[in-house]
Amino acid sequence: MQHFLLSAQARTLSVAKVARLSDDVAYDMFKEMRWPENDGKAVCPHCGHKECWSFKTRKIFKCKSCEKQFSVTSGTVFANRKLPVRDYLLAIAIFVNAHKGLSALQLGRDLGVQYKTAFVMAHKIREAIGADIQDIKLKGEVEVDGAYFGGYVKPTNWKENRKDRRLAKNQNGKRRCVFVIRERGGRTVPVVIKSENTDAVEAAMLKHICRTSTVHADENAAYDALNSLYNMERINHSAAYSDGVSCTNGAEGWFSRLRRAEIGQHHHVSGKYLHAYANESAYREDMRKVDNGTVFDDVLKTCLKKRTSHEWSGYWQGNKQIGEILAHPN
Ligand SMILES: [Zn+2]
Incomplete structure (x- = not known):
């Protein structure tokens, strides 16, 4: 079977097509979508x-x-814009077509804008597409799993100075757990928590999973106390990845894609933005069988419906982390 991304159906939009739009056509398109x-x-x-x-x-x-x-663009994600309207359409087209995630350096180069401009633009898009995740409630057959991201500690040069980087005390405090909840055949909901412990996973599950659902989880002891809340199906990974009834392969597949985005595109995913990258990855996952023209429309409409949050408007003014972000551009 041909891969979906190679089919003609997946190619309803190209960056070249958007780049060829005249300013007037791009402006009219913006108005129609808004x-x-x-x-x-x-x-x-x-x-x-x-x-x-x-x-x-x-x-x-x-x-x-x-x-x-x-x-x-007043009252939308693109309020106070400094670029022509077409450049925002281009940014969305480039973002949508980057199936494995997009670094701000790449977006800046493609658009011919400063790194800072691209960084904020990509984060505004992420914020818009991740906004509805807070309210999602999943049902039916649901898979849950956790994995740790961020907080990379560079190994020291000399062996005698090295510490065991797996230990919590030797990490830099930015390491976080992404707990993911996937409805089979439905949506993907990531929640960033400090660690995969019973209280944190219970709170996330109660918020996002209907009580009538069947929840598939691995042998991690954090889930042992949740049998009274849900019909729990456990899979022992040291024995098999699927025993025919329970498996968490859907959740793990998503983690491998988020991990590739972290390593291939973003290099350092700091604790502060981990939820944004996780939400982006969940959105891409849920839209993976939708043609890119439809995804483009959806992202644009979402950006036009949403106001810029306080966090991203005027981001570079008075941001204390500016040095740290520019020291590790991604
Ligand atoms: Zn009025």
């Missing part, structure tokens, strides 16, 4: 009024009711 309920005509983001003046010389609108001015 205000589909008003046939692509401006809707005031301040009061919701559907009639607005537009100006011939400047690409801004003025509400006929509250008389406030706004642009096509």
Whole structure:
């Protein structure tokens, strides 16, 4: 069977196609995606009024009711934009087509913008596509598993200075556990926790898994106390990866893809952004059988529906971590 990504069906969008759009066409496309309920005509983001003046010389609108001015990106992830609208469409196209994740260095090079600009842009996209994960509740056959990411400690040069980097006391405090919950045939929900202990996994499971579900987990003792909450199916990995009834192969497959994104694209995934990369990986996983044109539409619509969070607006002003981020660009 042909791999889905090689099929013509998967190729409904190309970066070249977006790059060839004229500014006017890109602008109209943005308007149509932003205000589909008003046939692509401006809707005031301040009061919701559907009639607005537009100006011939400047690409801004003025509400006929509250008389406030706004642009096509006001109140969205791309508010206060400094680049032409087409560049944001390009950024999304490049992001969507990078099936194994995308580094900010790569995005910056492809768009011809500074590393800082690309870093924030990619994180705004991640934030938008990860926003609904908080509210997801899974049911039916569900797999759970945990794996540790981040907090890379560089080995010292001389052998006598080396410490056992597997021990918690020798790690740098940024190491976190990604606990993943996957509904078979459904969505993927990652939750970042400090460690895979009973309290943390119980809280995440109660939030994201319906009580009527069957939960598949490995032999980790953290799950032993959860039999009263769910119908638990356990697989002993030292004996087999699947005994015909229970397995966590879906959860583990997702981890191997997140691990590849960490190693291949992002190099250092710090504790602070681990949830963002995990959410991105979950989104890609859940959309893997959807053609890239549809994924592009979905990402763009999501970005236009969502306001920029406080975290990412004006990110480089007054950010104490600036030195650390620029020391390890990814
Ligand atoms: Zn208004």
